[in-house]
Amino acid sequence: MRLTWREVWHSFWRTPLLSSLSIIMIAFSLYSVGLFGLVATNFRHTLSDLAERVEVVAFMLRGTPIETITLASEDIEAFPEVLSVNYVSEDEALARARVELVEFREAYEDLATNPLPASLEIRLRPQFRNAAQARTVAERLRAFGFVDDVRFGQDWVERLDRIRNLAGIVGLVIGAAFGLVAIVIIGVTIRMTVLHRAREISIMRLVGATNAFVRRPFLIEGTLRGVLGGALALGMSFASYRLFASGMGLSGESFVFFTPSQAGLIVGFGLLLGLIGSLISVGRHLRHV
Amino acid sequence: MIRFTHVSKTFPNGTGALRDLSFHIPRGQFVFLTGHSGAGKSTILSLLYAHDRPSSGEVKISGYTVGALRASEVPKLRRRLGVIFQDFRLLEHRTAEENVAFALEVTGARRDTISPRTMRALTRVGLAGKARAYPKELSGGEQQRVAIARAIVNDPPIVLADEPTGNLDERARNGVFQLLKDIHAGGTVVIMATHDMDLVRDTPYRIVELREGELVYDSAVDEADDTP
Incomplete structure (x- = not known):
């Protein structure tokens, strides 16, 4: 193993230009993946902000006893889809309307009786914030005798679903295309390294080195290059993020960078690409010498 | 130790390098493979260190059958060989x-x-x-x-030398040849491909001459035939 690491070290410094070039090429191909990932992450972030507003509201019949509402609230909170249940009394509904619906403030001031019904505002857990789940919960709520009507903004939730699905498919296709380009570039880069050392490989085999022995330093080297390229790509993505955020005056809340695990994923992706690229390139070469 | 039995070798481009070659090299021999360029000398050596496989026939070396070698066995065979080339490598x-x-x-x-x-x-x-x-x-x-x-x-018990003196001046050539003779004197089989007939002449070693992939002269056989 000591010999393998020595080989890796020697190989790296014997061809500093080729080594640096391959790391830069890996970095740039992963940088394009990183930039796309940044756009995709922020788009998803925005969509999840929107999805947080998915709420099912059950309006109640007048005169429903508070005990009934309390018991029903507990039942509803136990639904697997439900995150929280908030009771809004008739008075609270009116007070809210006066604040939020400024244009009707005067109409609400002169009322002799409160026309607004009490309601239960039900927030769904993140994974259930879609039209199908909201509809299911709404159907279940309608079965309660004191529920007069249930609303969940079906149209916009369905539209949100469509956007999410489309974004998912587009993201997958473009992400796969970027990933594929990165794999090809990294494969070619490592192939160049292998060809550069073809003579050395043939001598190694001539003196009785096993394929595993020949392959090992290349795999380590490819993996290291992948990791370094990935780290460089991450740094470049971060620089671009900071530049864009400050240029557009965006805050860290509205425009996010990768989480540590996502950042790790990019470096890990580099590692994997380096490893796979080396495996394929060296494997192909060894089959032909 | 080494046995070629009806060995032919045709390369993928259709070039026939060896044709129905049979010979045996026992322990302790020094063998010259001679012949013009393209006669098949290097092909014999590349079959012996399993760089190539025979198209037909059987090549046996140190208990290994080259045509049937698994990829994992090639390094094992090569560790039992020493190989020397004209370009040093x-x-x-x-x-x-x-x-x-x-x-x-x-x-x-x-x-x-x-x-x-x-x-x-x-x-x-x-x-x-x-x-x-x-x-x-x-x-x-x-x-x-x-x-x-x-x-x-x-x-290694066997040393294969492919034109080892081809790039050398006379003094260096003689020195390298002397080294190979010394190695052989220690009991190692030496097979040396060369077209340098000055080197071959007046040596007591076996000579196998090839022409267009065929064995045309083998001193071990022909001299035995000449013996009354």
């Missing part, structure tokens, strides 16, 4: 000592034995004093001596 970025040690390192030799064995091999070829020199700092003859040291450092 040394690693330019390694010193003479590192080039020789490399042959031990790749075979997983014990670390504490590598340096003494390397120096012993270099001493044997007369280059102990140039162990730290890089190939480009050595003459052609010296580079070939390093290649020979690398070939013998594992004490």
